[in-house]
Structure formats: structure tokens, C-alpha cells
Amino acid sequence: xxxxxxxxxxxxxxxxxxxxxxxxxxxxxxxxxxxxxxxxxxxxxxxxxxxxxxxxxxxxxxxxxxxxxxxxxxxxxxxxxxxxxxxxxxxxxxxxxxxxxxxxxxxxxxxxxxxxxxxxxxxxxxxxxxxxxxxxxxxxxxxxxxxxxxxxxxxxxxxxxxxxxxxxxxxxxxxxxxxxxxxxxxxxxxxxxxxxxxxxxxxxxxxxxxxxxxxxxxx
Numbered sequence: 001x002x003x004x005x006x007x008x009x010x011x012x013x014x015x016x017x018x019x020x021x022x023x024x025x026x027x028x029x030x031x032x033x034x035x036x037x038x039x040x041x042x043x044x045x046x047x048x049x050x051x052x053x054x055x056x057x058x059x060x061x062x063x064x065x066x067x068x069x070x071x072x073x074x075x076x077x078x079x080x081x082x083x084x085x086x087x088x089x090x091x092x093x094x095x096x097x098x099x100x101x102x103x104x105x106x107x108x109x110x111x112x113x114x115x116x117x118x119x120x121x122x123x124x125x126x127x128x129x130x131x132x133x134x135x136x137x138x139x140x141x142x143x144x145x146x147x148x149x150x151x152x153x154x155x156x157x158x159x160x161x162x163x164x165x166x167x168x169x170x171x172x173x174x175x176x177x178x179x180x181x182x183x184x185x186x187x188x189x190x191x192x193x194x195x196x197x198x199x200x201x202x203x204x205x206x207x208x209x210x211x212x213x214x215x216x217x218x219x
Contacts, residue, residue, distance in 0.1 A: 067161025
């Protein structure tokens with residue numbers, strides 16, 4: 001079964017490639033593919049620093065546990081994630097799982113994927129076989145503090161393995177900084193956390209370091 005978004009596009013060989021991968025890895029719980037980004041007029045665009053949803057040198061990536069998948073979703077250095085609409089699920093292995101808005105609110109789709117990963121291996125095919133549409137009305141652009149905090153609380157309380165605290169802090173930093181910027185409010189406790197994290201991210205995150213220097217030299 002595929003939960004495909006109504007405004008995304010699927011390539012003509014998507015189904016064939018997914019079926020081929022299930023033959024190669026019959027015990028996979030889910031298989032996903034890479035994707036490129038398009039705007040409202042179906043023109044290819046750069047989104048979040050790249051043209052593709054995730055970057056990898058391998059032909060396919062295999063996630064054998066939920067912790068590895070969680071950390072992939074939390075950090076920029078991981079090369080981002082596969083589009084949710086590109087996942088095909090082995091229904092026999094996940095037929096009792098449901099998307100639950102009460103777990104992670106607007107991030108419940110990611111929590112659902114973590115539950116799927118607890119059932120077995122997830123395979124990402126490094127081929128852009130879907131086109132993901134980006135626009136101002138997307139739900140992800142409307143997610144607030146309550147959403148990302150609810151997501152963090154859910155994965156910390158769930159059965160997803162011991163997650164490195166730095167990954168949690170990096171994820172929190174990115175979302176908190178975005179919310180403060182659009183609201184133009186900078187309370188002291190939030191600023192203290194942000195300044196502490198900036199120094200840590202510059203040291204530990206090549207992706208963040210590249211973003212900072214790119215913006216500095218662009219000016």
C-alpha cells in the first residue's frame with residue numbers, strides 16, 4: 001500500500017522499481033525512493049539546500065532499527081530524508097499500525113515511520129522516482145512550537161532506542177530558531193539555548209558549518 005500525496009508526482013517506473021526491490025528484499029517492512037522538488041507550476045526547484053530529498057553515495061540505504069531512522073530525521077548532516085509520499089508498505093507486517101495525530105501532532109507521519117521501523121528493515125532507493133511539491137500552503141510550513149515539542153516528547157517516550165541528546169538538541173535548535181524568527185520574539189531562555197547550540201553545531205555539524213559560512217560569504 002502507498003499513501004501518496006495528491007499534489008506530488010510519481011514517475012512512470014516507480015511501481016516497477018518498488019516491486020523489483022521487494023523481490024530483492026522480501027522481508028522489508030517498507031521501501032521508499034528519493035525525490036526531487038517542484039513548485040506549484042511543476043518546475044524543478046532547490047529546497048533546503050539541494051535538489052533531492054536525500055543525499056547518498058550508495059544505491060540504496062537500509063535501516064534495520066528505529067533509532068537509526070529517528071537520528072536521520074533529526075540531523076542535517078544525515079543528508080535529509082526520503083519523501084513520506086514515496087513509501088510503499090508491506091501491509092502484512094504493519095496492518096495494525098495507524099497514523100495517530102495524538103502522537104507527534106503534525107509530525108505523526110514521522111512517528112508512524114518510526115513504528116514501522118520497529119517491525120523490520122526499511123529500504124531507501126537512491127533514485128528520484130517521485131517529485132515532491134513545495135508551496136506556502138504545505139502543512140509543514142504551519143507547524144509550530146507545540147508540534148515539534150510534541151514530536152520530541154513522543155520519540156523520547158517511545159520504544160525507539162537510546163537517541164543521542166545532541167541530535168535532539170540540534171533538531172530543537174532548528175525549529176526553535178525558525179519559530180522565533182517568524183514571530184520576531186526572542187525571550188532570554190530561548191536565546192541562551194540558541195547561542196549555546198550555535199557554538200556546538202559549528203564544531204560538530206559540517207552541514208551547519210557550511211550553511212553559516214555560505215551565508216556569511218554571500219553577504
